[in-house]
Structure formats: C-alpha cells, structure tokens
Amino acid sequence: MTDLLNVENLTVRFEVKRGGAFGKKAHLYAVDDVSFTVKAGETLAIVGESGSGKTTAALAVARLQAAYAGRIELDGEDILPMEGEALRQVRQKVQFIFQDPYSSLNPRKRAEAIVQEPLDSLSDKPAAEKAEIVKGLFEAVGLRPEQMRLFPHQFSGGQRQRIGIARALATQPELIICDEPVSALDVAVQAQILNLLRKLQKDFGLTYLFISHDLGVVQHMSDSIAVMYMGKVVEHARRMDLFSNPRHPYTQALLSAVPTVDRAKRAAQKRILIPGDPPDPVNLPKGCRFANRCPVAQDKCRQDEPALLDDGKGHRVACHFS
Amino acid sequence: MSDLMQEPIEQAQSPLAEAWGMFKRNHAAVAALGVLALIVLGAIFGPYIYPTDPFEMVWAPFSPPGQEGYLLGTDYLGRDLLAMIINGARVSLMIGLAAAVVSIFIGVTVGALAGFYRGWVEEVLMRITEFFQVLPTLLFSMVLVALFGASLPMITFAIGVVSWTAVARITRSEFLRIRELEYVKASRASGASNRKLMFGVILPNALPPIIVQSALMVGSAILFEAGLSFLGLTDPNVVSWGQIIGSNRQYILDAGYTVTIPGIAIFVTVLAISLVGDGLNDALNPKLRQR
C-alpha cells in the first residue's frame, strides 16, 4: 500500500518569555524533528501523555498550526508551503475531528449549517447538491433528518460528536485527523463513536491520523502506532509488534500503567512505575529526554540523544538499549 | 442500533425564542420593558397627540403643575413643561441611542481587531484604549463640544468617543476566549477566511455581553447628555431633559418642580433601561440557562 501521508522532520516551536515582559526569549519545541508515515486506508495512532506534542503535531499536519521546519507530504506533494487556492484544495483533502464535542460546534448555527460549512467555504457545488450531501451525511453518521434543524445544545455529547464527524466527511477528504475524538465522552458512548469511525473507514476508504492518550482505544483503532514523549517519537511500529513487543522503556511503562479488567494480564505483568516528572521542555537536558525517569538509563543516555532507528522490519525505536 | 436509539428529539427552538423564555422569568425586567416601550411610544407619537410647541410661551412663568390646564405647569419662561418633556424625550433617547451606536462601533472594531490578531496590533490598540480610559471623560467631552460647537451630532459624537473603552475591553476579552475554542479551529479547517472568522463566527458568539453593555450604555449616555446640558453645553435649538434641568437650575428653590419633573423622567428611563439590561444579561448568559 502507498503512503498517503509522509511527515518528515516536522518541527513546531513556540516562543516563550521567561521572566516577565522583558525576559529572555526562549523556544519550546513542542514537536521536535518528528517523522512518521500513514498508509492509505489505514490508521496511524499517535499516543502520548499531556505535553508530548501529539496534538500540536496533528494541528500542524492540518495546517492549523504553523510549523517551523520539515515536510508534510500528502499524495507525494509537500503541503507545508502552500497558501491561497492551493491550501484550499488541501483543506478539502484533510479534515479534522475535535476532542470536545461541546466547544467544537458553533452554538449559533443549526446542525445542518455546521455540517455544510466546509462545502460552503471549500467547494463550488450548487446549493441543492450541497443540501443533498448534508442529508446523506446525517444518515451516514446515524442521525435522523428531523435533527438537522436543531442547535448544538439540543444534542447529547455523542450526537454532537456525530455532527463533528459528518462535518469532517463533507468534502470527501482523504485524510481525517481525529484528535482524542472520544476522550470527552462517557464510556458507553465511546463505543458507539469508535464503531462508527471504523465503519466509515471501511465504507469510504478513509485514512485516519488518530491522536489519543488511551492505549486501549489505540489498540482497537490503529494499524500502526507512534509513541511520543516530550516532542519526540520514541517508538513507531505496527500494532501487533508494539503491543506484543514494546521496545522503548517509556512504551513499556505506558503499557503497564493501563489498568485492565483482564486478570491474567494483571497477574502476569509487573507494573513499571516511572518516578518523577518530565524535564522542563524549555530547558531540555542533554541526551535522551526520558533518561531522568528511565529504569534502565546509563551514562550514555545522559550524553547522547538516541536516534529513531529501524530494526529492518519496520519497527523503529529511539533507545540506546532496546 | 436504530430501534434502540431512544435519545429524545427536542423541538427546534431558535436561540432567540429561548432567550425570550429566560427574559420572561425576570419580572422586573419585563415590567421595565413595558415602561420603556411606553416612553418610546410617547417620544414618537407624543408630539402629534399633544401638539403644543415646547418653545412657545403659553402662560405665566412658574405656574405649578395642574393649574389652568397645564398638567405639569410652566417653566421660568412660561413654556409648557409637559410639551418640553414629551419633545425632550425624543432628543434624550436619540442621543442615548446614537451615542451608544457610536461607541459600540468604535469599541467592537477596536476590541475585535485586538482580540483576533493579538501581537503588536493588540498592544497598540489596547494602549490607545487605556489612554481614552484615563482621560477625565466629562472634561474631555466638554472640550470637544466647546471646540466644535454644541450641535446634536457633536454632542452625540463626544459622548460616544469617551465611552467606547468598556465595549472594546469586553469585545477583546470575548474574542480572546472564543478564538481558542475548537469550533473556530473547525471553521479554519473548513477554509474560512479571517474576515469570516472574525465577523461570521466569533462576533455572533461574542454578542451577548456586548448587547448587555450596549443597553446599559444607552442609559449612561442619556445621563451624560443631561450632565452636559446642565452645564449649558447643549444645542439651544432643541429641548432635552437635561437642558430643562439646566435652564431652570437657578430657580430650584422657588420652583422645584421645574427641575424635579425632568429629573424623574431621566431617572425612570435610565432605571428602566438598566433593568432591561439586567434581564438581557439573564437571557443571554448561557451559564444561567440550565437553572
């Protein structure tokens, strides 16, 4: 299968002021030299905890956040330098599903207008055709036609997320970026949305970039996974490889930290606790960013930053001792 | 899944209808709205129903209310106070509204640009706002009126220019809050232009507090105009409530009613506007909705 999305050396940095208005300017590298690929029709999940840069990376791919350096290739074309009409074309192909179904819908617009907005801004289709598309989308995401005239606050959280999904589908995009699409929902509703996303992927041949902190959800949704820590990808592998054979100590700790109902798994596994807190992102230490919390760190880790290396079978790890 | 999906479908109710539902629950505001409607109707149709010329001497000066068929009596020039109040209502309300429009226009523009673009645009605009905030407002508007003449448009403009800062600050803070919400990002991802984001997406959602502030501003503009008129800075060719008080102020001890009656008119109008503003706050503030 071909790569639909190929991100190379993506870097996003923010200016931060230290010490008041006249303080020295410093840079926070939220996403630091990150590369990953997504195959057409597949799902790549980016997992990480808060502050890992996963959402920033997603926003940069969607051109909603300015990137500092790197390439973002969609269908072999770098979309990072695009502006104007070219960017409009790209926006049709890349759409976004947001985390919070309560703040991601404009409260002053009716549901049908929200779903139609991308069509209004991005396509030149006649009004009747647009209305027809919107109607079809409501059906595709499991909403009823009589709900099209309602306002967002008249829907439950799960229904709102369905509207958000319908909006993302409106321009028939190739790539949909899902930023924690279920983390704000109740558990029973999560299943409805996850099933819907998988069904839509099958029906429309969609490619997902799926951002999540929930390894259980990631395990269910993804074909490959990139684990991020402090702005870096530390491990990037196919689903089965990563879950059955995690090689980076951070991935191992992350996996072992997830509570599970499976008694056999709980009994078999010793929980790896990683003490302490991540380092200051503005003043990063030399060497591996995980070294100060890593159970297997050696002197070398505090000197040299490990590169993300392929083991020859597509399992990439950034660790000196993997 | 469909036959089990028993999530309730609500009736499509527009935000406007819903806001009215909330407004209705504030009884004081509803009463005030009634009073305000009467005042506005009086200002529009009063001169036709009671066609006495407010500038004409109709009777002896200082006739107390009720005498000789003049309901509110006459002022120091023997003019009919009732006619003056009715005609003055037009001017006072007009100035209040127009000044509010001027300050909303300036305030929303400044606040929206500052809140949307941030960076140096915000720095510059907010410094300007602060400059206007620390100006002594009455003094500044007096200078404007004294320099450029006491015509109605000038007075309106002077009031507007000194009172837009509050609107600018509210608009900016709403923009700062809303621009970070995900639906704004969603519109951006849908390819919306900056102009559409600013005025089509963010501004409609920022409106509630701006509307409330504007309502209150109409009231304070009426008060402001009264203050200026009292000091004599007014257009002598029109009657306004403040002007009635100003021109009769020397006789406050001998003929108190000439000052009290327009004073009551101002008081009732401004109070009604404030109460309506309070009701609008209830109606438009989503935090109070679910109670």
Next chain:
Amino acid sequence: MAPLLTVENLRIELTTRDGVAPVIDDLSLNLNAGETLSFVGESGCGKSMTALALMGLLPEKVGRVAAGKIIFDGEDLTQASPQRLREIRGNDISMIFQEPMTSLNPVFSVGEQIAEAIRAHQNLSRKAAWDKAVELLDAVRIPNPKGRAVDYPFQMSGGQRQRAMIAMALACEPKLLIADEPTTALDVTVQAQIFDLLTDLQKQSGAAIILITHDMGAVAEMARDVIVMYAGRKAEYGPVDAIIEHPRHPYTQGLISCVPHIVSDMSEERPDLVEVPGIVPSLKDFGRDECLFASRCAHRTEQCLAERPPEKPFAGGQLADCWHAEEL
C-alpha cells in the same frame, strides 16, 4: 466486627424545575475498615451525589436525605447536627476531588494549606503543623518535600497537585477516604503512581477508601467490592472479581465490554465493540416504577417496563437488580 460504614436504604431527593427526583434511590452498602469500595457508572448516575451525601455536603435547599440511614462508626450521619458533621469531615472522613487545581487555594503555598488543615482539627502549634505537613508531602512521595512545601499550586504538575491533595486529605488520619475520579485528569503513568500510593497508604493506615470512577479497569486494579450505579439506582453490587468474571446485569456487561481493553491475548482482527445505545435518562424520569435501563437494554421484556426489578442474590455475595439476572 461491625463495618465502618453502613448505608441502609438511602434515598436522596433533588428538587429540580420538573419536580422532585430521587438521585439516589434505595441504596444499601457495607464497607469495612481497610477495604476499598468502588462506585462505577456513567456521568449523571448519582455516583458523586452519594459521596456528597456521605460528607454531609448535599447542595443546600435543593438536595435532602429523604429516607434511610448512613451509619458511620456507629453514628447515624443523617441525624447528626451540622456542627457534628463539620467535626467528622476532615477528622474522620476526607475527600479528594477530580481536579486538584480548582480544589487547592491558589494564593497559599501547599505547605501552608496542609498545615492549616491539620491545625483546624488538631491542637498543634504552627511549627509542629508545618513539620507534619512536610512529613505528609514526603509520605505522598513528593521529592524534596521541605523545599516543595513553600511552592504554590501553580508551580506543581498535575500529578504533584493531586498528591498534595491526598496529603491534605490524609492530614488528620481519616478512617474513610472518598476519592471522586481522582485520576481522571491525569496521565496513565501518573495514575499508576497515584493508585500505587493510595494502596500503600491504605495498608499503613488501615483507612477505608471509596473510589468513584467510570473506568472498570481502575476498579479491577483498586477495589475489593464494586457498586455499579445506573440512574440513581444500584444495578449490581458485589466483589469485583466475581462481577467482572460474570456480570449479571446487562449494564455491567455493557460497561465492561464497550471499552477496548488491552488484554494479554491480543489478536489481529478486532470485532466491533459492544454498544450500549442511547444515553442515561434525564432526572425527571428517575424514580419510575420500572427498570430505568430498559430503554437501552437488549434483553428488555414487558416485565422490565412494568415494575422495578428486585435485588437478586448470587453466589459470593453478588447482588443484581435485573429481572433477567439468572439468564445472563
């Protein structure tokens, strides 16, 4: 030995615009010292309301205990005076909340706040209370506790703030600790640290813990007993292991199987998740004489809509409120 906490047929009513709704409807439970009981369910099912009732913190004028008893350490809290409840809160029962940032006062240092909590309930000098605060910060594994005690809440990470909250809750050595979604706002690795910490502290102090959560995994890790709540009523109550092994209520089954878990025998193909369609009924439908879960249930029959299901006991102390519990 009598249990530390016994709740008998508790009914809590909330006055809303649509009338009076029973947010807790006929709830009974037992909790022994040193044990952990978990409440689990979706939002709006009355989990947090139970915690507030135990703390005597029901919203004034709106919520009230309509029937039943809360017997804590031999004393019925529903009859206790506000004065007495204040004494119990903080001394014998403490609570930690979901969002540690909003429950800490931003203008005082963490050490001051903990010392203040100690002094409010124990007769200690300022110096002694401060020393104890530092000790507690050390107990909750905050590195360099002496140095960190003077920090303000915003200077700490989310996990550290939650640990500071736990330190404050432990300040007066409570017999019962109520944790309302204590790790929902935290990362998994931090959650693991907090769970580990809570378990250790419980072993040392012998306190009972009530853990309120929506995560069955967390329940399985932490608790001995679990109460599955739905629409203000108990759906199922019993030992965690037995209930996860064989849930007897369709809602419990749904809660377990609708979440994709990481399991030991992962496979390449992934079947669709089990859906629990619909949403929790609104407050005005609480208290009806029928099974409130029926509208979302695949096993629904006439009977479910006609009458509220009775409590049915099963082996090992498992109780399920479902007309079809035996068949499930």
